[in-house]
Amino acid sequence: MAKLKIEGSFVALITPFNKDGAVDFGAFRTLLKFQEDHGTRAVLIMGSTGETSMLAPEEKKAIIVETAKMKSGKMLCFYGCTGNNTEATIENVRFARANGADGAILAAPAYICASEADAEQFFLEVADATDLPLGIYNNPPRVKTDLHWDHLLRIFRHPNYVVHKESTTRVGQVAQVLAAQPDVSVMCCDSPNLGLVVPTMSLGGHGTANMTGNIAPAELATISAPWRGYAEAQAFKETYLRCLPLLHYTYSAINPVAVKSLMRAIGLPAGALRRPLRALEGEALEKGVRVVRELGLDRKYGLKLPSALKVA
Helix, strand or coil: CCCCCCCEEEEECCCCECCCCCECHHHHHHHHHHHHHCCCCEEEECCHHHCHHHCCHHHHHHHHHHHHCCCCCCCEEEEECCCCCHHHHHHHHHHHHHCCCCEEEECCCCCCCCCHHHHHHHHHHHHHCCCCCEEEEECHHHHCCCCCHHHHHHHCCCCCEEEEEECCCCHHHHHHHHHHCCCCEEEECCCCCCCCHHHHHHCCCCEEEECHHHCCHHHHHHHCCCCCCHHHHHHHHHHHHHHHHHHHHHCCCCCCHHHHHHHHHCCCCCCCCCCCCCCCCHHHHHHHHHHHHHCCHHHHHCCCCCCCCCCC
């Protein structure tokens, strides 16, 4: 069987909640269709954007079971399966595999500050325990473990790894990985502050693993399209520069605070953030609504912008 190859926009989806704080599966269905209808190639459910660290174990299992039932076959559903140790991660990956996941994204276990050698072993042991397609999220600001390209390229020799997402500021790291031509899709975070999107795509990257696609999926699909020639490069330039205000806004607070606050304000079914996170209010939220209006996203996606903001 050919190895899974993902190109384009890989959106890290928020986790929607009901008014009572429970996971809102009706909203999940709406959000998944919103992504599918506007060119998203894959979604990551229960990443950091999905508030995964604040979900209970039974909630995580229910999310996998219920959202996997919503798949139409047009868009891949990956799940954040990192546990607090190797055994827990393997258990999570096996549960996802058994319940319809298309793949899993893994980061190094948080808080323990594992060495690069220990993290490399972790990723390989998990891959040996499953045949589920896997991806690596190198995200040292969150987990305090940073993988050098030497470690990454050794890991990518494992046939189960199909995606790499980089969230450092090191353009050189992305270049080294792409130059080695591993059999994985090389993607980067869409944060404009990291500055990886332009060099990643210009060097032959396969897409972005992004958060802003929660609000502007078609725009991120354009930004994330691999450059086959001049047309894709030109569309990238025009769309990226036009969307810079939105990209800066969605990363103006720790994710997913800004993106989820804005989604709720413009009528997308998001629900509240889980405490202790708090939604943006006042001018901080108004700024995001103005960006949506100025980009014409309300007209494009049929969003209903508030005339006056009221945050519960």
